[in-house]
Amino acid sequence: AKELGRNNYQFFSEDMNRAILEHLTWEKEIQDALNLNQFSVYYQPKIRLDDLTVTGVEALLRWIHPEKGMISPDKFIPVAEETGQILDIGHWVLDQSCREISQLMARGRLAPGSRVAVNLSARQFTDPNLIEVIRDILNSHSLPPECLELEITESTLMKDVEHAIRIMNDLRTLGISFAIDDFGTGYSSLSYLKRFPVEVLKVDRTFVTDIPHDDNDMAITAAVIAMAHKLGITVVAEGVETPDQLEFLRRNRCDQCQGYLFSRPLPMHQLEQFLTQFRIR
Ligand code: C2E
Ligand code: CA
Ligand code: CA
Ligand code: CA
Numbered sequence: 655a656k657e658l659g660r661n662n663y664q665f666f667s668e669d670m671n672r673a674i675l676e677h678l679t680w681e682k683e684i685q686d687a688l689n690l691n692q693f694s695v696y697y698q699p700k701i702r703l704d705d706l707t708v709t710g711v712e713a714l715l716r717w718i719h720p721e722k723g724m725i726s727p728d729k730f731i732p733v734a735e736e737t738g739q740i741l742d743i744g745h746w747v748l749d750q751s752c753r754e755i756s757q758l759m760a761r762g763r764l765a766p767g768s769r770v771a772v773n774l775s776a777r778q779f780t781d782p783n784l785i786e787v788i789r790d791i792l793n794s795h796s797l798p799p800e801c802l803e804l805e806i807t808e809s810t811l812m813k814d815v816e817h818a819i820r821i822m823n824d825l826r827t828l829g830i831s832f833a834i835d836d837f838g839t840g841y842s843s844l845s846y847l848k849r850f851p852v853e854v855l856k857v858d859r860t861f862v863t864d865i866p867h868d869d870n871d872m873a874i875t876a877a878v879i880a881m882a883h884k885l886g887i888t889v890v891a892e893g894v895e896t897p898d899q900l901e902f903l904r905r906n907r908c909d910q911c912q913g914y915l916f917s918r919p920l921p922m923h924q925l926e927q928f929l930t931q932f933r934i935r
Pocket of ligand 4: 836
């Protein structure tokens with residue numbers, strides 16, 4: 655038993671070393687990616703179900719690595735969150751997406767009231783410089799604050815509810831709006847929802863995926879939409895891939911949809927093509 659214990663320990667420790675080494679490699683590669691401009695922002699359109707118009711886009715970070723190809727944000731954002739590099743990355747994403755969307759609007763490709771939604775990580779959300787950073791970025795690209803929406807996950811909000819409400823109110827006085835991302839996956843109680851100054855709630859993809867086969871998911875989705883509407887909150891469904899899902903969401907009065915059915919996240923030049931074609935229909 656002792657022998658086994660020691661072997662286990664050695665195995666565990668080797669694993670740990672590998673994990674630490676991997677982590678350090680990641681950190682260095684993320685720094686290189688920032689310096690060498692390997693990051694890029696893709697945009698996924700959000701569609702209003704009433705009239706099938708584009709209400710805006712979600713900005714999604716892409717890392718195009720010269721050897722490894724496209725690396726998923728799900729892989730490197732958690733690392734960047736741990737190392738603190740997410741502050742620099744997040745700043746870059748905000749700057750890049752506000753610049754590109756402002757230019758797109760100037761070219762008349764996106765209606766003036768449209769929004770760009772940018773994901774904020776927990777660390778960014780609690781950064782004391784956040785308001786200053788956002789104000790500067792909006793100014794430098796002449797983007798009206800009404801055109802910026804910040805997506806924040808339920809778990810980020812629940813870390814410190816009072817603090818979250820304060821930051822959100824401060825940013826809202828600038829004219830910026832908020833969406834709760836991945837709704838339904840965290841532990842927030844519904845009673846909190848009305849305390850957060852949010853305009854939009856995004857139903858997590860996991861609830862949408864199995865529509866119209868999973869009765870529970872359909873019941874939850876319908877209930878979330880109804881409840882949000884009673885609170886005056888707009889509902890966006892994520893991960894809509896099929897006409898059946900669209901039909902269900904439409905029947906249950908979901909406001910907007912986002913998903914591969916309409917479009918994958920696209921680089922700017924392809925988004926521009928999508929927008930011209932979509933408008934003709
Ligand atoms: P998220 O904010 O929940 O973003 C939605 C994810 O679902 C995106 O994955 C998007 O490409 C994907 N998606 C959209 N429509 C469909 C669909 O119809 N089917 C399926 N299967 N997937 C769909 P992506 O781009 O890989 O991003 C993953 C996560 O990484 C995001 O989840 C977000 O949490 C994070 N992330 C991405 N960009 C940023 C960023 O700039 N800052 C921060 N802090 N996090 C980001
Ligand atoms: Ca999001
Ligand atoms: Ca989401
Ligand atoms: Ca997610």
